[in-house]
Amino acid sequence: MNSKVEYSSMRTSLTSGTFHGPRIAIGVALLIVLVAAVPAMAAPSKVERLQSQLADIRADLKKAGSAYDKAYWKLDETQVRIDKIDAQIEQSEADLVEARVLLGGRVNGMYRAEHVDYLNVLLDASSFEEMVTRLEFIRRVNQADADAIERVEVLQARLSRERVTLEAEKVERQAAAASLKKQRDKLQKGLKAKRAEYERVAGELNRARGGSSSSSARAMPGPNGMVFPVRGANYYSDTWGASRSGGRRSHKGTDIMAARGTPCVAVLSGTVRSKSSSLGGKTIWLTADNGWQFYYAHLDAYKVTSGRVSAGQVIGTVGDTGNAKGGSPHLHFEIHPGGGAAVNPYPYLRRMQ
Incomplete structure (x- = not known):
C-alpha cells in the first residue's frame, strides 16, 4: 500500500513540474555550453573578414607596387641615357681638342716649319698651274679640318640639347616615382597593421579551441x-x-x-x-x-x-x-x-x- 502511494506521488511530481532539480541543472549546463561557444562561433567570421581585407589590401599593394617598379626602372633608364650622353659629350670634347691641335699643327708645319711661310709655298711653284694646285691643296686641308671641328661642335650642341631634355624628363619621373612610392608605403603599412590584427584574432581563436596562440611557428x-x-x-x-x-x-x-x-x-x-x-x-x-x-x-x-x-x-x-x-x-x-x-x-x- 505504501509503495503505491510513493509511486503515485512521484508521478504527480513529474507531471505537475514540481520536480525541478535535474531540469534546472541540465538547462544551466546547456546555457554554459552555448555561451562558451558564442566567441568560438563568432571568431571565424571575424577571421574570414580580416582575410578578405588582407586580400583586398594585397591586391591594391601589388598594383601600387607594380606601378612604382615601372616608374623606378623608367627613371633608371633615363639616368642610363644621361650617363651615356655625358660619356659622348666627354668624348666629343676630346675629339674637338684633338681636331684643333691637328689644325694648329698643320698650320705651323706649313707656314712656320723651317721658316717656310704661306707666300713662299705658293711662289716656289714652277708654274702657275702648280701654284694653283698647291693653293687648292692648302684650301682643302684647311677646309677638311674646319669641317671636322664644325661636325664636333654640332654634335656637342645636339648632345647638350638632348641632355637638357633628359634632365627635365628625369625630374618628372623622379616626382612620379616618389608619389607612387608614398602610395605603396602607405598600403604596405596598412597591410602590416591588418596582418597584426588578423594574427591576434587567429591566436584568440586557437586559444579558444585549446591550441597555441604563438605566431612564431614556421x-x-x-x-x-x-x-x-x-x-x-x-x-x-x-x-x-x-x-x-x-x-x-x-x-x-x-x-x-x-x-x-x-x-x-x-x-x-x-x-x-x-x-x-x-x-x-x-x-x-x-x-x-x-x-x-x-x-x-x-x-x-x-x-x-x-x-x-x-x-x-x-x-x-x-x-x-x-x-x-x-x-x-x-x-x-x-x-x-x-x-x-x-x-x-x-x-x-x-x-x-
Missing part, C-alpha cells in the same frame, strides 16, 4: 612543397627578362618587395653559404637536399651564414644592399633546378602560397 609549405621565401607583408610580379640598367642586362629572378628587416626563410631544407658582392650585396645560396639551388640577394642582415637549415627557418632579412642601395628594399630571388641555369621563379612562387 610557415607551412605551399602546394609545391616549398615555403614562400619572405615571411611578412610583401608583393611581387613576373619581371623575368625585364630590362635592367638601361638594357645592359635582363632580370634573371623575381623581386619580392617588402619592408626592410622582413624575415627571409629557407624554401626547402638543405645547406646555406653566404657571400657578399657589389652586385648582390649580402647574399645567400641555399642548396636543397634535392639538389636545387636558391639565391637570395640584397639582404639587410644574415641570420644564418653557413651550415644546415630547415624549411621555413629564418636565414636573413630583406634589405637593399649591393646595387639596390638607395632603392626599395626587396629580396631578389632566383631558382636553379638541379643547380643549373636560373629559371623564372614566378610560377613556383605562386604555388608556394
Whole structure:
C-alpha cells in the first residue's frame, strides 16, 4: 500500500513540474555550453573578414607596387641615357681638342716649319698651274679640318640639347616615382597593421579551441612543397627578362618587395653559404637536399651564414644592399633546378602560397 502511494506521488511530481532539480541543472549546463561557444562561433567570421581585407589590401599593394617598379626602372633608364650622353659629350670634347691641335699643327708645319711661310709655298711653284694646285691643296686641308671641328661642335650642341631634355624628363619621373612610392608605403603599412590584427584574432581563436596562440611557428609549405621565401607583408610580379640598367642586362629572378628587416626563410631544407658582392650585396645560396639551388640577394642582415637549415627557418632579412642601395628594399630571388641555369621563379612562387 505504501509503495503505491510513493509511486503515485512521484508521478504527480513529474507531471505537475514540481520536480525541478535535474531540469534546472541540465538547462544551466546547456546555457554554459552555448555561451562558451558564442566567441568560438563568432571568431571565424571575424577571421574570414580580416582575410578578405588582407586580400583586398594585397591586391591594391601589388598594383601600387607594380606601378612604382615601372616608374623606378623608367627613371633608371633615363639616368642610363644621361650617363651615356655625358660619356659622348666627354668624348666629343676630346675629339674637338684633338681636331684643333691637328689644325694648329698643320698650320705651323706649313707656314712656320723651317721658316717656310704661306707666300713662299705658293711662289716656289714652277708654274702657275702648280701654284694653283698647291693653293687648292692648302684650301682643302684647311677646309677638311674646319669641317671636322664644325661636325664636333654640332654634335656637342645636339648632345647638350638632348641632355637638357633628359634632365627635365628625369625630374618628372623622379616626382612620379616618389608619389607612387608614398602610395605603396602607405598600403604596405596598412597591410602590416591588418596582418597584426588578423594574427591576434587567429591566436584568440586557437586559444579558444585549446591550441597555441604563438605566431612564431614556421610557415607551412605551399602546394609545391616549398615555403614562400619572405615571411611578412610583401608583393611581387613576373619581371623575368625585364630590362635592367638601361638594357645592359635582363632580370634573371623575381623581386619580392617588402619592408626592410622582413624575415627571409629557407624554401626547402638543405645547406646555406653566404657571400657578399657589389652586385648582390649580402647574399645567400641555399642548396636543397634535392639538389636545387636558391639565391637570395640584397639582404639587410644574415641570420644564418653557413651550415644546415630547415624549411621555413629564418636565414636573413630583406634589405637593399649591393646595387639596390638607395632603392626599395626587396629580396631578389632566383631558382636553379638541379643547380643549373636560373629559371623564372614566378610560377613556383605562386604555388608556394
